[in-house]
Amino acid sequence: MGVFHAGTHAMSKTLKEMDVLRQHLAKHQLKLTRQRELILTAFLRQEHVTAETMYHQLAKKDPHLGLATIYRTLNLFCEAGIAQARHFGTQTQYDNISHKGHHDHLICTGCGTIVEFENCEIERLQEEVATKNGFVIQTHRLELYGLCARCRH
Amino acid sequence: MGVFHAGTHAMSKTLKEMDVLRQHLAKHQLKLTRQRELILTAFLRQEHVTAETMYHQLAKKDPHLGLATIYRTLNLFCEAGIAQARHFGTQTQYDNISHKGHHDHLICTGCGTIVEFENCEIERLQEEVATKNGFVIQTHRLELYGLCARCRH
DNA sequence: GTTGAAATTGATAAGCTGTCTCAAGATAGT
DNA sequence: ACTATCTTGAGACAGCTTATCAATTTCAAC
Structure with a gap:
């Protein structure tokens, strides 16, 4: 896998949040996984989601992605400052803070x-x-x- | 049990809400029960409560009062416009609207x-x-x- | 005051969200 | 490539709220 220096060009607008995530992961000895990248990319496309909706959305891209992983990852985003949890009705909405x-x-x-x-x-x-x-x-x-x-x- | 005409004097400040409830009940063919009066009286004394806290508070006055009845009644209060549900964390807070x-x-x-x-x-x-x-x-x-x-x- | 249809209750089962468990697999520093 | 450590997925589990249903209570009409 080639390693290119980031920050030049042709990177999508998810770059900023991806970097925020990377820094948070580094600071807490966590790892960047395929699932975390996948979930972040999908998350950034939307204003706010529930874990359940992401679960169904992503089932097409990765049928084996577990609901627990979605919850864990969205909570991770909250800790990293990328998302914000909001309780409405019986469900939790995760808001995209960058909007x-x-x-x-x-x-x-x-x-x-x-x-x-x-x-x-x-x-x-x-x-x-x-x-x-x-x-x-x-x-x-x-x-x-x-x-x-x-x-x- | 003597039946006195209400609305004269010496009624507590719960009168207003009790009337709101009575009207709501009448409009929807519901009935005024001992439990509903008890729960309303206790509810109005507080700014906001959870069903669980009311359950414990009222256990002293009526040990057989069921948790389901508390939930049903607090939701009834919401429909009548006396209370308002607010989701905080995993629990539902019922706010006293008059406060x-x-x-x-x-x-x-x-x-x-x-x-x-x-x-x-x-x-x-x-x-x-x-x-x-x-x-x-x-x-x-x-x-x-x-x-x-x-x-x- | 009795009566009776309809609503309510209490106890518990069931449902829904979200978290925890743990063996199997992925990641990243050396 | 090796290995310690973290992550994942599947399902079990836990907390809060609602549904179920037989027994009881309410209330309007006698």
């Missing part, structure tokens, strides 16, 4: 529909609140729960 | 300190976003993660 600016969610408690939004004004006010309290924000989570038009009948 | 406190948090990723805050302007913008998307907000969660003054050195 910044579409970080906020409007969630229907009736049907589970998730609408993504961004609002600069809210972000600005968040900064204001943080500064006022001596904080510097690294990330945030804003979820609005309510009923969508259809679920209100 | 509409502002639950926004500023969390230090360094030392874990949690600062609570409220900001009317943010709330207003949240409503705006929701309305624009056809939603009616029931509740929300806003968490800002960052470093507090001390942890930045």
Whole structure:
């Protein structure tokens, strides 16, 4: 297997996250496996997924990929700062953190529909609140729960 | 058992919610039972509970009250608009909607300190976003993660 | 107050997510 | 290539919530 120096060109946009993962693995004496690469590539294509949906998606590419591996890997991504877990209903959604600016969610408690939004004004006010309290924000989570038009009948 | 006409005086502050429940029951051909009254009274005393905690709390008053009944009743409260379910970790928290406190948090990723805050302007913008998307907000969660003054050195 | 159809309860079985176990296999430093 | 170590896959397992069903309670109509 040839080893090319990364960071030149022709690398997909997954490069950044792949490097983040590689660094996290190195720091914790973990290994880069075929499964972890496969799952990361598929994960980065989406805004948010459940372990179950990834399991079905990836069954085509690797029928022997186990559900436990998906869970383990998605949790690994959370520790590496690539993903963020969010509990909705009875399931856990894993959000792709790199999709910044579409970080906020409007969630229907009736049907589970998730609408993504961004609002600069809210972000600005968040900064204001943080500064006022001596904080510097690294990330945030804003979820609005309510009923969508259809679920209100 | 004497039957007194309600709604005069000396009723606790649970009156309002009890009426909400009564109306909901009437509208859906459900019945007001001893258990439902008991659970509502205990529920209203608290900000948020899990089914399990209520089960233990109420075991003293009614050792035969079943866990399934607690779950059924708390879900009933949600349908009646008295409670709201929120999934945290692996458990479901049932929030007392009448305790509409502002639950926004500023969390230090360094030392874990949690600062609570409220900001009317943010709330207003949240409503705006929701309305624009056809939603009616029931509740929300806003968490800002960052470093507090001390942890930045 | 009795009566009776319909709803509710309690105990437990079953279901659903997510984690743990462990033998077999893959990875990476030497 | 060798070997210590990590990872995987399959299923067992655990925690939380819902479904089942016979026995009981409610409540509206007598």
